[in-house]
Amino acid sequence: MKTSERGIELIKKFEDFRSEAYKCPAGVWTIGYGHTGGVKPGDRVTETEAEGFLRKDVESSEKIVLTLVKKPINQNQFDALVSFVYNTGSGNFAGSTLLRKINRNPQDEGIKKEFQKWVYVKGVKLPGLVSRREKESNLYFSQL
Template sequence: MKLDKNGLEFIQNEEGLRLKAYKCPAGVWTIGWGNTYNLNNTPVKEGQVITKDEAVSLFENKIKLYESAVNKNVKVTLTQNAFNALVSFCYNVGMFAFASSTLLKKVNSKASLPEIFIEFKKWVHAGKVIIDVLVNRRKREIELYKS
Protein backbone atom coordinates (compact mmCIF):
# COMPACT_ATOMS: atom_id res chain seq x y z
CA MET A 1 0.00 0.00 0.00
CA LYS A 2 0.93 3.64 -0.37
CA LEU A 3 -0.28 6.74 1.40
CA ASP A 4 -3.06 8.49 -0.45
CA LYS A 5 -3.41 12.27 -0.66
CA ASN A 6 -5.34 12.29 2.63
CA GLY A 7 -2.55 10.38 4.39
CA LEU A 8 0.20 12.60 3.03
CA GLU A 9 -1.66 15.74 4.05
CA PHE A 10 -2.47 14.25 7.46
CA ILE A 11 1.22 13.69 8.25
CA GLN A 12 2.25 17.08 6.92
CA ASN A 13 -0.43 18.77 9.02
CA GLU A 14 0.61 16.84 12.12
CA GLU A 15 4.30 17.62 11.67
CA GLY A 16 4.09 21.20 10.43
CA LEU A 17 6.72 22.59 8.08
CA ARG A 18 9.81 24.17 9.62
CA LEU A 19 12.62 25.29 7.31
CA LYS A 20 15.02 26.03 10.17
CA ALA A 21 16.18 23.23 12.47
CA TYR A 22 14.45 23.07 15.84
CA LYS A 23 14.53 20.75 18.82
CA CYS A 24 11.46 18.55 19.06
CA PRO A 25 9.95 17.79 22.50
CA ALA A 26 12.24 14.74 22.74
CA GLY A 27 15.26 17.04 22.33
CA VAL A 28 16.21 15.91 18.80
CA TRP A 29 17.13 18.38 16.05
CA THR A 30 14.40 18.28 13.42
CA ILE A 31 13.68 20.03 10.12
CA GLY A 32 11.12 20.07 7.32
CA TRP A 33 8.09 17.96 8.15
CA GLY A 34 9.50 16.32 11.26
CA ASN A 35 12.68 14.87 9.77
CA THR A 36 15.61 14.13 12.07
CA TYR A 37 17.90 13.01 9.23
CA ASN A 38 18.89 14.57 5.92
CA LEU A 39 18.73 12.83 2.53
CA ASN A 40 22.34 11.70 2.97
CA ASN A 41 21.40 10.13 6.34
CA THR A 42 23.35 12.66 8.40
CA PRO A 43 21.52 13.96 11.46
CA VAL A 44 19.89 17.38 11.32
CA LYS A 45 22.09 19.92 13.09
CA GLU A 46 21.49 23.10 15.05
CA GLY A 47 21.35 26.14 12.76
CA GLN A 48 20.56 24.11 9.65
CA VAL A 49 18.23 25.76 7.13
CA ILE A 50 16.57 24.24 4.04
CA THR A 51 14.33 25.53 1.26
CA LYS A 52 10.74 24.43 0.78
CA ASP A 53 11.82 22.44 -2.31
CA GLU A 54 14.43 20.65 -0.19
CA ALA A 55 11.80 19.95 2.47
CA VAL A 56 9.47 18.46 -0.16
CA SER A 57 12.27 16.28 -1.55
CA LEU A 58 13.24 15.14 1.94
CA PHE A 59 9.64 14.33 2.84
CA GLU A 60 8.96 12.44 -0.40
CA ASN A 61 12.09 10.34 0.02
CA LYS A 62 11.71 9.65 3.73
CA ILE A 63 7.99 8.85 3.61
CA LYS A 64 8.74 5.85 1.38
CA LEU A 65 10.76 4.32 4.22
CA TYR A 66 7.81 4.55 6.59
CA GLU A 67 5.35 3.18 4.04
CA SER A 68 7.74 0.28 3.51
CA ALA A 69 8.06 -0.33 7.26
CA VAL A 70 4.30 -0.54 7.67
CA ASN A 71 3.92 -2.76 4.60
CA LYS A 72 6.70 -5.07 5.80
CA ASN A 73 5.46 -5.43 9.36
CA VAL A 74 1.68 -5.45 9.06
CA LYS A 75 0.44 -8.92 8.18
CA VAL A 76 -3.28 -8.19 7.91
CA THR A 77 -5.37 -6.31 5.37
CA LEU A 78 -5.85 -2.65 6.25
CA THR A 79 -8.23 0.00 5.05
CA GLN A 80 -6.56 2.96 3.36
CA ASN A 81 -7.19 5.16 6.40
CA ALA A 82 -5.86 2.54 8.83
CA PHE A 83 -2.71 2.37 6.71
CA ASN A 84 -2.47 6.17 6.69
CA ALA A 85 -2.80 6.26 10.48
CA LEU A 86 -0.14 3.59 11.00
CA VAL A 87 2.30 5.33 8.66
CA SER A 88 1.70 8.58 10.58
CA PHE A 89 2.38 6.75 13.84
CA CYS A 90 5.50 5.07 12.41
CA TYR A 91 6.75 8.39 11.00
CA ASN A 92 6.39 9.93 14.45
CA VAL A 93 7.84 7.18 16.66
CA GLY A 94 10.33 5.66 14.21
CA MET A 95 10.48 2.42 12.27
CA PHE A 96 12.21 0.38 14.96
CA ALA A 97 9.82 1.46 17.70
CA PHE A 98 6.88 0.70 15.42
CA ALA A 99 8.24 -2.74 14.49
CA SER A 100 8.60 -3.75 18.14
CA SER A 101 5.40 -2.09 19.40
CA THR A 102 2.50 -3.80 21.07
CA LEU A 103 0.34 -1.67 18.76
CA LEU A 104 1.70 -3.61 15.78
CA LYS A 105 1.17 -6.90 17.62
CA LYS A 106 -2.46 -5.95 18.32
CA VAL A 107 -3.06 -4.95 14.69
CA ASN A 108 -1.55 -8.20 13.43
CA SER A 109 -3.54 -10.30 15.90
CA LYS A 110 -6.75 -8.63 14.68
CA ALA A 111 -7.44 -7.35 18.18
CA SER A 112 -10.58 -5.30 18.73
CA LEU A 113 -10.48 -1.62 17.84
CA PRO A 114 -10.64 -0.56 21.50
CA GLU A 115 -7.57 -2.74 22.24
CA ILE A 116 -5.69 -1.20 19.29
CA PHE A 117 -6.67 2.31 20.35
CA ILE A 118 -5.36 1.71 23.89
CA GLU A 119 -1.96 1.00 22.32
CA PHE A 120 -2.00 4.20 20.26
CA LYS A 121 -2.72 6.16 23.46
CA LYS A 122 0.40 4.79 25.20
CA TRP A 123 2.71 6.68 22.82
CA VAL A 124 2.34 10.18 24.27
CA HIS A 125 5.62 10.68 26.15
CA ALA A 126 8.86 12.51 25.47
CA GLY A 127 11.06 10.88 28.05
CA LYS A 128 8.79 10.49 31.05
CA VAL A 129 6.72 13.59 30.33
CA ILE A 130 3.27 13.41 28.72
CA ILE A 131 3.19 15.79 25.77
CA ASP A 132 -0.20 17.30 24.91
CA VAL A 133 0.73 17.53 21.23
CA LEU A 134 1.25 13.75 21.19
CA VAL A 135 -1.96 13.08 23.13
CA ASN A 136 -3.88 15.05 20.52
CA ARG A 137 -2.02 13.49 17.59
CA ARG A 138 -2.83 9.99 18.84
CA LYS A 139 -6.51 10.97 19.11
CA ARG A 140 -6.46 12.14 15.49
CA GLU A 141 -4.64 8.99 14.37
CA ILE A 142 -7.27 6.86 16.11
CA GLU A 143 -10.04 8.81 14.36
CA LEU A 144 -8.28 8.32 11.03
CA TYR A 145 -7.67 4.62 11.70
CA LYS A 146 -11.33 3.90 12.37
CA SER A 147 -12.75 6.10 9.58
Protein backbone atom coordinates in the same frame (compact mmCIF):
# COMPACT_ATOMS: atom_id res chain seq x y z
CA MET B 1 0.11 0.60 -0.89
CA LYS B 2 1.14 4.22 -0.88
CA THR B 3 0.20 6.94 1.57
CA SER B 4 -2.74 9.00 0.32
CA GLU B 5 -2.75 12.78 0.23
CA ARG B 6 -4.97 12.62 3.32
CA GLY B 7 -2.19 10.75 5.13
CA ILE B 8 0.47 13.19 3.93
CA GLU B 9 -1.64 16.13 5.12
CA LEU B 10 -2.05 14.49 8.55
CA ILE B 11 1.71 14.17 8.90
CA LYS B 12 2.31 17.74 7.69
CA LYS B 13 -0.28 19.11 10.10
CA PHE B 14 1.40 17.62 13.14
CA GLU B 15 5.01 17.98 12.04
CA ASP B 16 4.49 21.61 10.96
CA PHE B 17 6.98 23.22 8.58
CA ARG B 18 10.13 24.66 10.11
CA SER B 19 12.72 26.17 7.76
CA GLU B 20 15.51 26.22 10.37
CA ALA B 21 16.96 23.25 12.23
CA TYR B 22 15.66 22.87 15.77
CA LYS B 23 15.76 20.28 18.54
CA CYS B 24 12.46 18.45 18.89
CA PRO B 25 11.15 17.57 22.38
CA ALA B 26 13.09 14.29 22.20
CA GLY B 27 16.31 16.28 21.68
CA VAL B 28 16.81 15.31 18.02
CA TRP B 29 17.84 17.89 15.41
CA THR B 30 14.91 18.28 13.04
CA ILE B 31 13.97 20.41 10.03
CA GLY B 32 11.17 20.84 7.50
CA TYR B 33 8.28 18.47 8.24
CA GLY B 34 9.97 16.37 10.90
CA HIS B 35 13.01 15.34 8.86
CA THR B 36 15.92 14.21 11.06
CA GLY B 37 18.43 12.52 8.74
CA GLY B 38 21.77 14.35 8.82
CA VAL B 39 20.29 17.55 10.28
CA LYS B 40 22.76 19.86 12.02
CA PRO B 41 22.41 23.14 13.91
CA GLY B 42 22.18 26.04 11.46
CA ASP B 43 20.68 23.99 8.60
CA ARG B 44 17.92 25.66 6.56
CA VAL B 45 15.47 24.36 3.97
CA THR B 46 12.83 25.76 1.66
CA GLU B 47 9.30 24.44 1.78
CA THR B 48 9.92 22.66 -1.54
CA GLU B 49 13.03 20.94 -0.16
CA ALA B 50 11.12 20.00 3.00
CA GLU B 51 8.35 18.47 0.89
CA GLY B 52 10.98 16.34 -0.89
CA PHE B 53 12.42 15.15 2.44
CA LEU B 54 8.91 14.40 3.68
CA ARG B 55 8.03 12.26 0.65
CA LYS B 56 11.30 10.31 0.96
CA ASP B 57 10.87 9.81 4.71
CA VAL B 58 7.26 8.69 4.20
CA GLU B 59 8.52 6.00 1.78
CA SER B 60 10.67 4.58 4.59
CA SER B 61 7.69 4.54 6.96
CA GLU B 62 5.54 2.87 4.29
CA LYS B 63 8.10 0.08 3.89
CA ILE B 64 8.05 -0.55 7.64
CA VAL B 65 4.26 -0.78 7.75
CA LEU B 66 4.15 -3.00 4.65
CA THR B 67 6.81 -5.29 6.12
CA LEU B 68 5.52 -5.58 9.69
CA VAL B 69 1.73 -5.59 9.29
CA LYS B 70 0.76 -9.14 8.35
CA LYS B 71 -3.03 -8.72 8.09
CA PRO B 72 -4.90 -6.90 5.30
CA ILE B 73 -5.63 -3.26 6.16
CA ASN B 74 -7.45 -0.50 4.30
CA GLN B 75 -6.10 2.84 3.08
CA ASN B 76 -7.14 4.78 6.20
CA GLN B 77 -5.50 2.22 8.46
CA PHE B 78 -2.35 2.31 6.35
CA ASP B 79 -2.22 6.13 6.41
CA ALA B 80 -2.71 6.22 10.19
CA LEU B 81 0.08 3.68 10.73
CA VAL B 82 2.48 5.47 8.38
CA SER B 83 1.91 8.69 10.36
CA PHE B 84 2.50 6.78 13.60
CA VAL B 85 5.76 5.21 12.34
CA TYR B 86 6.91 8.53 10.87
CA ASN B 87 6.60 10.05 14.34
CA THR B 88 7.63 7.24 16.68
CA GLY B 89 10.14 5.34 14.55
CA SER B 90 10.32 1.84 13.16
CA GLY B 91 11.86 0.23 16.26
CA ASN B 92 9.10 1.48 18.52
CA PHE B 93 6.44 0.24 16.12
CA ALA B 94 8.14 -3.14 15.62
CA GLY B 95 8.11 -3.88 19.36
CA SER B 96 4.71 -2.40 20.13
CA THR B 97 1.57 -3.98 21.47
CA LEU B 98 -0.17 -1.84 18.84
CA LEU B 99 1.46 -3.90 16.08
CA ARG B 100 0.76 -7.19 17.88
CA LYS B 101 -2.95 -6.31 18.20
CA ILE B 102 -3.14 -5.28 14.53
CA ASN B 103 -1.54 -8.55 13.47
CA ARG B 104 -4.04 -10.51 15.57
CA ASN B 105 -7.13 -8.55 14.45
CA PRO B 106 -6.89 -5.18 12.64
CA GLN B 107 -10.45 -4.33 13.79
CA ASP B 108 -9.79 -4.89 17.53
CA GLU B 109 -11.23 -1.90 19.42
CA GLY B 110 -8.28 -2.19 21.85
CA ILE B 111 -6.09 -0.69 19.14
CA LYS B 112 -7.53 2.74 20.02
CA LYS B 113 -6.05 2.43 23.51
CA GLU B 114 -2.68 1.38 22.09
CA PHE B 115 -2.38 4.55 20.01
CA GLN B 116 -2.94 6.62 23.17
CA LYS B 117 0.01 5.02 24.97
CA TRP B 118 2.41 6.87 22.63
CA VAL B 119 1.97 10.41 23.96
CA TYR B 120 5.07 10.76 26.14
CA VAL B 121 8.55 12.13 25.48
CA LYS B 122 11.07 11.55 28.25
CA GLY B 123 8.20 10.79 30.63
CA VAL B 124 6.29 13.99 29.86
CA LYS B 125 2.83 13.79 28.29
CA LEU B 126 2.71 16.19 25.34
CA PRO B 127 -0.66 17.67 24.29
CA GLY B 128 0.43 17.66 20.63
CA LEU B 129 1.05 13.92 20.77
CA VAL B 130 -2.28 13.33 22.52
CA SER B 131 -3.98 15.15 19.65
CA ARG B 132 -1.93 13.37 16.98
CA ARG B 133 -2.65 9.91 18.40
CA GLU B 134 -6.36 10.75 18.60
CA LYS B 135 -6.38 11.83 14.93
CA GLU B 136 -4.42 8.73 13.90
CA SER B 137 -6.76 6.47 15.85
CA ASN B 138 -9.83 8.17 14.41
CA LEU B 139 -8.43 7.81 10.88
CA TYR B 140 -7.52 4.17 11.54
CA PHE B 141 -11.12 3.37 12.49
CA SER B 142 -12.87 5.62 9.96
CA GLN B 143 -14.60 4.15 6.94
CA LEU B 144 -13.29 4.88 3.47
